[in-house]
Amino acid sequence: xxxxxxxxxxxxxxxxxxxxxxxxxxxxxxxxxxxxxxxxxxxxxxxxxxxxxxxxxxxxxxxxxxxxxxxxxxxxxxxxxxxxxxxxxxxxxxxxxxxxxxxxxxxxxxx
Amino acid sequence: xxxxxxxxxxxxxxxxxxxxxxxxxxxxxxxxxxxxxxxxxxxxxxxxxxxxxxxxxxxxxxxxxxxxxxxxxxxxxxxxxxxxxxxxxxxxxxxxxxxxxxxxxxxxxxxxxxxx
Numbered sequence: 001x002x003x004x005x006x007x008x009x010x011x012x013x014x015x016x017x018x019x020x021x022x023x024x025x026x027x028x029x030x031x032x033x034x035x036x037x038x039x040x041x042x043x044x045x046x047x048x049x050x051x052x053x054x055x056x057x058x059x060x061x062x063x064x065x066x067x068x069x070x071x072x073x074x075x076x077x078x079x080x081x082x083x084x085x086x087x088x089x090x091x092x093x094x095x096x097x098x099x100x101x102x103x104x105x106x107x108x109x110x111x
Numbered sequence: 112x113x114x115x116x117x118x119x120x121x122x123x124x125x126x127x128x129x130x131x132x133x134x135x136x137x138x139x140x141x142x143x144x145x146x147x148x149x150x151x152x153x154x155x156x157x158x159x160x161x162x163x164x165x166x167x168x169x170x171x172x173x174x175x176x177x178x179x180x181x182x183x184x185x186x187x188x189x190x191x192x193x194x195x196x197x198x199x200x201x202x203x204x205x206x207x208x209x210x211x212x213x214x215x216x217x218x219x220x221x222x223x224x225x226x227x
Contacts, residue, residue: 043218092214101153
């Protein structure tokens with residue numbers, strides 16, 4: 001079993017839809033949870049960062065962490081074609097240690 | 112967040128040769144990381160490069176194949192040695208965030224390597 005599981009997609013939604021992206025993990029030591037967005041032929045861009053359980057909102061993006069279920073989510077409201085990218089979840093235990101990444105979910109928002 | 116650049120952005124190389132990838136950051140950072148990203152796979156950490164100490168390699172990666180230099184707090188290089196087609200991949204450098212406890216990392220644009 002992989003330490004972090006993420007559905008690779010592709011996920012195709014119409015413009016304006018609410019998108020839900022998810023990751024599950026097995027390591028209970030993870031404390032820091034991140035979402036990265038990666039456009040084609042670009043490096044990953046840090047989108048959201050959350051510590052421990054709870055929600056964090058930034059514009060159209062909301063990150064949720066449920067440590068009891070070992071489940072994290074990224075919600076995108078009013079999705080736009082410019083949101084079309086691969087979204088990677090990442091997790092760390094703290095102290096500047098290495099991150100563990102999901103495989104990424106490819107999202108396409110269609111007009 | 113730091114601004115990170117990588118050179119070259121892409122290259123096509125012959126089997127058996129070596130390529131050195133450069134990573135430049137616009138501010139001083141303690142921790143730098145090198146990753147490999149193969150199609151359909153997650154980012155795989157190759158090594159952690161801290162200034163003033165030898166790089167720490169992950170399981171499956173060895174210094175002879177992927178020598179790393181970290182001469183100062185803004186620069187690092189990764190060399191892919193004696194390349195084979197299996198080394199074709201995207202190579203990414205990243206730096207640790209200002210708050211080391213958060214584990215956040217910021218990535219460069221990547222180097223797309225094709226080995227023939």
